[in-house]
Amino acid sequence: MLVTGATGFIGAHVVDELLRRGLKVRGATRSMAKGNLMIQARPQYADRLDFVEVDDFEEPGRLQEAVKNVDAVIHVASVSIYLATPPQETARGHGANRSPAFFPPIAAMLPNREQ
Numbered sequence: 154m155l156v157t158g159a160t161g162f163i164g165a166h167v168v169d170e171l172l173r174r175g176l177k178v179r180g181a182t183r184s185m186a187k188g189n190l191m192i193q194a195r196p197q198y199a200d201r202l203d204f205v206e207v208d209d210f211e212e213p214g215r216l217q218e219a220v221k222n223v224d225a226v227i228h229v230a231s232v233s234i235y236l237a238t239p240p241q242e243t244a245r246g247h248g249a250n251r252s253p254a255f256f257p258p259i260a261a262m263l264p265n266r267e268q
Contacts, residue, residue: 155179155223158230159204160187167227168202169195177201181219181230183208 154171158164159180168191171178178201182188188204195202205219220226 155181155219155226157181157207157226157228160184160191161229161231164229165191167229171227172198172201178203179219179223180204181207181216 154176156164156168156171156178159168159178160182164180168178168180172195178198180188180191180202182204183206185204185206188206192199192202192204207215207219209215
């Protein structure tokens with residue numbers, strides 16, 4: 154299971170829940186230092202948790218290595234900026250528009266699975 158934004162607030166909770174359920178998790182993060190800190194903070198899961206650095210989540214080619222040997226992706230990475238604008242404008246301009254371009258290339262990289 155690949156979790157984008159794994160070192161963020163929501164991503165870390167997603168990672169913890171997946172690990173509690175016995176899954177192997179690969180976290181995609183912009184900072185390997187943060188990934189290493191997460192592994193150190195969860196020594197009981199060190200054999201099922203690893204990280205890959207992806208410095209630009211908008212460029213699908215950067216994710217090819219990250220999706221190797223994973224069956225699914227949970228995408229919770231987002232741009233975090235703090236502006237004095239209404240939340241709707243911030244979301245519309247900095248997160249909501251990124252996901253549609255993200256998923257088709259990632260889906261093509263994952264192995265085909267019968268439902």
